[in-house]
Amino acid sequence: MMAAFNRAMLCVAAFLCVAFVTPAQDLSAETTALAEIIKTGNIEQKRDALFTLRNIGSAEASRAALPALNDKDPMVRATAAASVVFLSPTEAVSALSPLLNDRDPFVRREAALALGTVRHSSATDALLNSLRRDRDAEAKTAAVIALGEIGDAKAAAPLTNILKNNPSEEDEMLRRSAARSLGQIAFFSRTGRHYSITPQNFLPEKFKEQIESDAEKAAHLTVFQTALPILAKVLNDAREADDTRREAAFALGAIGDKASAAVLQKHLNSPDPYLAEICKEALLMIKTG
Incomplete structure (x- = not known):
């Protein structure tokens, strides 16, 4: 009788051990297996x-x-870049930065984008x-995108x-990304927040995001003042790609200098509905900032 009881208790104990394995323990085991x-x-x-x-x-x-960041295969290294972004920011930057010197341009591109995520x-x-x-156009553009995501004003001048260069089909994505990143950096300088959608929507003004910040306006910083005439020129230049002109309009609004209002108002009735809406939102950012 006692032996049967002991066997029963062992079965119960085994069941409880399985039943009370925590999700964290399961996850740790899965991570170990994946490693x-x-x-x-x-x-x-x-x-x-x-993945x-x-x-x-x-x-x-x-x-x-x-x-995997040091794997011999470039596709593995590139895939790994996006998988290490959940480390502490300083640890992630330390791990990813060497990949900006990788011999494979795709790896360099993915490393830059991952740093933007961090x-x-x-x-x-x-x-x-x-x-x-970097001489690779996509890797260079990825660096520009990442700089905008980070929002450090040190990047505004470059x-x-x-x-400043004349537009060409070859550098369309680079120019668009540069204008976009200037706007993101300026917006972050004014509000401490990151901006992602341009235009926000096509709804009336009351449904648009308002800027409420006591921080020093980006328009007061010399580095952004230098960008203003360049961005205005891009906005007015019909040779520029539509997307580049749209991002220039966004950047002018994000900088928030009232002197930019005239050039933005000029495009409120643009045949490009996206440009017109972005100019409307840019003027709102200037007015409310």
């Missing part, structure tokens, strides 16, 4: 593991992805260096310099 795949799997297995780690979205998962100013200098020396 092993990154060490021993083939290219597709490693990439699948990295899963990215979807987990924890520091532990990102740490498990770190070895949004930490300690990455600004590395991205500016990448912008200066981004303005991009727009």
Whole structure:
């Protein structure tokens, strides 16, 4: 009788051990298994593991992805870049910055975009260096996009310099991204918030986001004052791509200098409905800022 009782109790104990495994324990076991795949799997297995780690979205998962940043295959390294962004910002920047020097331009591009996701100013200098020396158009554009996501005003002058050149089909994405990033940096300087949608919507003014900030306006900073005439020229230039002109209008509003109102008003009746709406929102940012 006692032996039967003991066996029953062991069964209950085993059931309880299984039943009370916490989600965190399950997740830790999954992360460990994925880390092993990154060490021993083939290219597709490693990439699948990295996608899963990215979807987990924890520091532990990102740490498990770190070895893949040094994988011999560029597709694995590129995939790993987006999987380590959940580390602490300084740790993520430290891990990703060396990939800006990778021999493969796709890896450099993905590293720059990942640094933009991290949004930490300690990455600004590395991205500016990448912008200066990288000859690959997509990698250079990715650095520009990342600088806008970070919002560090140190990047405003180099981004303005991009727009000083005459427009061409080859650098359309670079110019569009530079104008966009200038607007994002200016908006962050004014509000401490990141801006993502241009235009916000096509609704009446009362449904638009209002700027309420006691911070020093970006228009008072010399670096943005230098950008104003360049952005106005881009907005007025019919040779520019439509998207570049739209982003220039957004940037003028984000900077918030009242002197930009005239050039924005000029395009309120543009045949491009997106440009007209963005100019309306830009004027609102100037008025409410």
